Amino acid sequence: MKTYMFPGQGSQSKGMGGTLFDEFKELTEKADKILGYSIKELCLENPKRELNKTQFTQPALYVVNALSYYKKIKEVGKKPDFVVGHSLGEFNALLAAECFDFEAGLKLVKKRGELMSQATDGGMAAILNATKEQIEEILKTNGLNNIDLANYNTPSQIVISGPIEEIGSAEQFFQQGEILYYPLNTSGAFHSRFMEPSKEKFKTYLKKFKFSDLKIPVISNVTAQPYKKADVLENLSSQMASGVRWSESIQYLMEQKSKDEMDFEEVGHGDVLTKIVATIKREVASISQQSSSKEAVAKSAKETANTKQADDKKSASSPTKTAPKNNQPIEVPKAFLEAEAKVEAWNKKHPVGTKVKSTVMDYDSLETRTEAVVLFGHRAAVYMKDYNGYFDLNEITPA
Amino acid sequence: MFSGQGSQYYHMGKELYENHPRFKLWMDHCDQIARPLLQESLIDILYRQHSKSEPFDRLVHTNPALLCLEFSLSKILMEMDIQPDYVLGYSLGEIIASVVSGALSLSEGIELVIEFAEIFERDANPAAMLAVIDSVNIIEKYPQIFRDCWLAGKNFQSSFVVSGSTEDIQNLQSELDKKQIMSQKLPVNYAFHTQLVAPHEQKFKQLGADFNFTPSRIPIISSLKSEQIEHIDESHFWEVLRKPVEFEQTIRNMVDRDDYIFIDLGPSGTLATFVKYILPANSNSVTFETINQYGKNLSSLEKLKASMPVVDCEPA
Numbered sequence: 001m002k003t004y005m006f007p008g009q010g011s012q013s014k015g016m017g018g019t020l021f022d023e024f025k026e027l028t029e030k031a032d033k034i035l036g037y038s039i040k041e042l043c044l045e046n047p048k049r050e051l052n053k054t055q056f057t058q059p060a061l062y063v064v065n066a067l068s069y070y071k072k073i074k075e076v077g078k079k080p081d082f083v084v085g086h087s088l089g090e091f092n093a094l095l096a097a098e099c100f101d102f103e104a105g106l107k108l109v110k111k112r113g114e115l116m117s118q119a120t121d122g123g124m125a126a127i128l129n130a131t132k133e134q135i136e137e138i139l140k141t142n143g144l145n146n147i148d149l150a151n152y153n154t155p156s157q158i159v160i161s162g163p164i165e166e167i168g169s170a171e172q173f174f175q176q177g178e179i180l181y182y183p184l185n186t187s188g189a190f191h192s193r194f195m196e197p198s199k200e201k202f203k204t205y206l207k208k209f210k211f212s213d214l215k216i217p218v219i220s221n222v223t224a225q226p227y228k229k230a231d232v233l234e235n236l237s238s239q240m241a242s243g244v245r246w247s248e249s250i251q252y253l254m255e256q257k258s259k260d261e262m263d264f265e266e267v268g269h270g271d272v273l274t275k276i277v278a279t280i281k282r283e284v285a286s287i288s289q290q291s292s293s294k295e296a297v298a299k300s301a302k303e304t305a306n307t308k309q310a311d312d313k314k315s316a317s318s319p320t321k322t323a324p325k326n327n328q329p330i331e332v333p334k335a336f337l338e339a340e341a342k343v344e345a346w347n348k349k350h351p352v353g354t355k356v357k358s359t360v361m362d363y364d365s366l367e368t369r370t371e372a373v374v375l376f377g378h379r380a381a382v383y384m385k386d387y388n389g390y391f392d393l394n395e396i397t398p399a
Numbered sequence: 400m401f402s403g404q405g406s407q408y409y410h411m412g413k414e415l416y417e418n419h420p421r422f423k424l425w426m427d428h429c430d431q432i433a434r435p436l437l438q439e440s441l442i443d444i445l446y447r448q449h450s451k452s453e454p455f456d457r458l459v460h461t462n463p464a465l466l467c468l469e470f471s472l473s474k475i476l477m478e479m480d481i482q483p484d485y486v487l488g489y490s491l492g493e494i495i496a497s498v499v500s501g502a503l504s505l506s507e508g509i510e511l512v513i514e515f516a517e518i519f520e521r522d523a524n525p526a527a528m529l530a531v532i533d534s535v536n537i538i539e540k541y542p543q544i545f546r547d548c549w550l551a552g553k554n555f556q557s558s559f560v561v562s563g564s565t566e567d568i569q570n571l572q573s574e575l576d577k578k579q580i581m582s583q584k585l586p587v588n589y590a591f592h593t594q595l596v597a598p599h600e601q602k603f604k605q606l607g608a609d610f611n612f613t614p615s616r617i618p619i620i621s622s623l624k625s626e627q628i629e630h631i632d633e634s635h636f637w638e639v640l641r642k643p644v645e646f647e648q649t650i651r652n653m654v655d656r657d658d659y660i661f662i663d664l665g666p667s668g669t670l671a672t673f674v675k676y677i678l679p680a681n682s683n684s685v686t687f688e689t690i691n692q693y694g695k696n697l698s699s700l701e702k703l704k705a706s707m708p709v710v711d712c713e714p715a
Contacts, residue, residue, distance in 0.1 A: 011611075013608070013610055013611045014609075015608040015609055049630070129424075171477075180425065180428055182505070183616065185501050185614065185616070
């Protein structure tokens with residue numbers, strides 16, 4: 001099974017597209033006509049330093065993603081099983097699924113870039129080693145009420161978005177424990193409530209377009225589930241004002257494997273998404289190992305531990321191919337409530353630093369490094385010191 | 400202030416790594432980014448595989464090591480609420496300053512310095528750099544002995560750096576010894592800031608063009624241009640590597656206009672020393688180092704915090 005992923009803002013750099021513009025002359029000319037400037041010159045020369053301005057970045061990435069995709073299809077002669085795109089990249093996923101044609105997509109993206117670039121005085125920051133719940137709690141406690149969670153990139157990497165001053169003053173509250181915080185260079189508070197006005201305008205614009213049935217399943221940023229045709233208008237407009245559920249989208253895709261593991265391939269410029277997917281796999285690997293059937297795990301406990309070590313080494317040098325071995329659906333509300341209850345009970349009894357042992361694996365000297373949290377909407381888990389991964393609460397016991 | 404090649408040594412920052420949890424977190428974060436590119440852990444290279452006294456001069460390691468260390472130091476200083484109004488870099492330090500300012504992301508910065516080191520390790524002829532403790536005027540006074548070397552940087556009134564082939568630098572050093580002029584070989588194996596690196600311009604710029612340079616959040620002062628700069632890109636970084644460092648002039652230009660607190664985030668405190676010598680006697684500017692190779696890094700960090708003047712910040 002194969003998923004093509006299309007990158008979004010942040011992946012652009014001068015020189016992107018390379019020879020693609022000459023290889024796809026006709027499409028490049030069409031793009032120039034719609035945009036009113038030379039897309040090739042913008043991407044390769046960037047003479048006016050515009051490539052990092054949202055209204056230019058978005059069409060540029062869209063065109064490079066699209067041409068990369070056409071070239072890829074020409075080369076391999078086969079379409080992927082799934083497509084997904086990060087933020088702007090979602091338009092390329094829909095283009096690949098033939099929801100609209102190249103020109104319609106470019107018009108949409110051009111409009112989207114223009115609307116998003118009008119949002120100023122916004123900022124974004126990446127937060128590492130904190131869960132969604134922890135971040136929300138810290139924001140709430142400190143009265144940072146205008147910040148939204150914008151990108152769920154990996155289980156431990158979340159991007160927040162809001163007014164530039166609040167993004168600045170939030171930093172001091174995310175300097176405790178394991179949490180790392182760094183501001184990103186964006187012009188606006190993308191994927192937050194501050195995009196609502198732009199979203200409404202975009203929705204009006206979207207209504208002028210006709211969308212076709214999707215030929216390839218597209219995973220939506222908004223729902224982390226496959227699109228339905230009827231969703232296109234709603235999803236594409238709300239997408240810019242709501243969080244990108246990337247980590248869940250990738251996990252959904254990882255669970256769609258049949259005989260073989262899902263193969264993710266980034267189509268477009270750079271390897272930002274490839275790196276993120278490698279991190280997601282690494283971070284969920286420990287949990288999924290825990291959640292395989294106890295018997296199987298116990299039987300091969302030593303083997304698994306060895307594999308895990310090998311994987312860690314491998315994932316350091318190249319994206320690991322290991323995917324979690326579980327088929328649980330994501331976000332069952334009942335499962336969430338159960339998990340939440342478990343987390344609450346655990347945190348009442350066991351402070352951070354509690355010594356625990358695994359009931360299914362060969363680890364006996366473990367120590368918790370965080371409070372327990374609900375992961376992925378349904379798993380009660382706690383982060384383990386030295387092991388650097390989450391353990392399922394069902395599978396540990398105080399030592 | 401961010402220092403460049405020459406200020407590094409094995410075990411730099413080790414005391415903080417072992418005793419300052421936030422510093423360790425940032426270093427480990429950097430290590431995670433660097434590891435796939437180096438195929439090994441930078442932390443292992445820095446703190447575990449070598450003794451402190453071994454020369455630390457392999458560019459593909461020293462480049463990311465300096466970036467990661469100085470970036471992590473900048474983060475813990477900022478977490479101590481010591482916020483910079485400007486960032487200033489010396490040579491490679493200009494790339495580090497750009498990362499700290501936000502003009503280049505940390506992961507791209509690490510990638511850039513490792514990949515440009517790979518170009519040099521692959522293509523460049525080994526060469527040497529020598530710090531001379533005397534006035535730069537001795538180059539004119541003794542043109543013969545400096546004949547085959549190039550001026551690479553002016554540090555302060557009585558310190559400058561020259562680059563040249565390993566042999567020429569060797570000869571220069573013995574001639575200087577004869578004249579009882581102090582000099583010190585730097586742990587750098589390439590003739591940065593001279594025409595000897597010119598053949599690598601195209602490859603460097605090709606590499607640099609792949610990176611995503613954005614406006615900085617903190618104003619950047621360049622010790623190549625001796626003034627504040629607005630745009631960072633691969634052409635600027637190339638000039639930084641190719642042309643002499645004008646550190647002395649840069650500091651003079653700054654203190655002519657205003658008073659500053661200069662904080663050296665390099666591992667050796669060398670830039671703080673340079674500034675001390677440059678500052679005029681009546682200057683109200685002050686200078687601090689963060690860490691050095693002689694230990695007590697934790698307490699010097701605390702002292703630094705304690706010595707920061709309490710200022711009523713006017714809104715920008």
